[in-house]
């Protein structure tokens with residue numbers, strides 16, 4: 001367990017105060033909105049070069065321009081495997097070395113089943129797309145590089161069968177939140193498996209996952225009466241600067257440098273559900289995801 005000097009109310013600026021990221025390069029997915037946008041702003045403020053990924057090059061470039069960041073915009077539609085592979089090739093072709101990948105983009109609780117490449121869209125976008133991007137870029141990641149996966153406390157809403165290997169298309173039975181939960185559990189399991197691989201190869205690389213808190217962002221766009229949902233919530237919401245804190249903490253704060261295969265919330269380690277610590281489940285998901293990608 002790492003000791004953390006920060007907590008629920010900490011902001012991304014506070015957790016990165018005094019951290020010099022000059023000469024460091026961070027790739028952030030979902031750079032054009034919410035927590036990814038704030039993370040890009042703050043990591044750039046600390047000196048990092050930002051490779052900002054969004055669905056389109058225009059969105060990525062506009063986001064960096066509006067932040068006044070001289071970064072590298074990158075088109076990467078995580079639901080489109082050709083786009084993800086092109087993004088990987090672009091980073092490689094430009095010879096970009098990465099100090100970290102902040103796998104931040106995500107979609108939540110689509111009211112009706114949508115699919116891509118035959119798979120349920122949240123599972124594909126949140127998990128498979130990021131799996132392809134991150135594993136495709138491992139040769140570009142430095143020996144002390146950090147991979148940070150945005151999960152969610154909503155991973156706790158998975159059903160009895162936490163990863164529905166026989167229902168990854170979502171066709172047997174679709175529930176918006178259960179499928180979101182599954183995709184966010186998959187983010188945890190991917191980070192854990194990646195951490196185990198890093199450890200096996202004796203590298204200093206790390207992989208972790210996290211819950212950012214509950215924050216009013218565009219993520220709720222698919223929820224009917226999202227405003228009503230936020231109003232009825234009894235928990236305290238975080239602001240966007242607070243919401244981006246845990247991912248920035250895990251990404252660059254020295255306190256978290258040694259952590260790997262861990263799950264964080266409020267800038268501190270926390271236990272996910274037991275399935276989120278199930279190494280056999282993580283390996284099964286890894287193998288299945290590789291098989292999915294091999295067919296595409």
Ligand SMILES: NC(=O)c1ccc[n+]([C@@H]2O[C@H](COP(=O)([O-])OP(=O)(O)OC[C@H]3O[C@@H](n4cnc5c(N)ncnc54)[C@H](OP(=O)(O)O)[C@@H]3O)[C@@H](O)[C@H]2O)c1
Pocket residue numbers: 029030031032033034035036054055059076077078079080103104105106107108125150151152153154211212213214215216217218219220
């Ligand atoms: N906000 C919360 O309360 C909360 C709680 C727990 C976990 N999280 C996690 O935090 C992360 C960031 O969410 P947020 O709150 O900042 O939401 P947001 O404002 O909606 O940002 C999500 C980002 O993901 C991008 N994205 C969606 N689908 C994509 C695709 N197919 N390809 C590439 N990019 C795609 C969006 O791009 P477009 O703008 O083009 O759609 C946007 O940039 C997500 O992974 C989410 O699951 C958030």
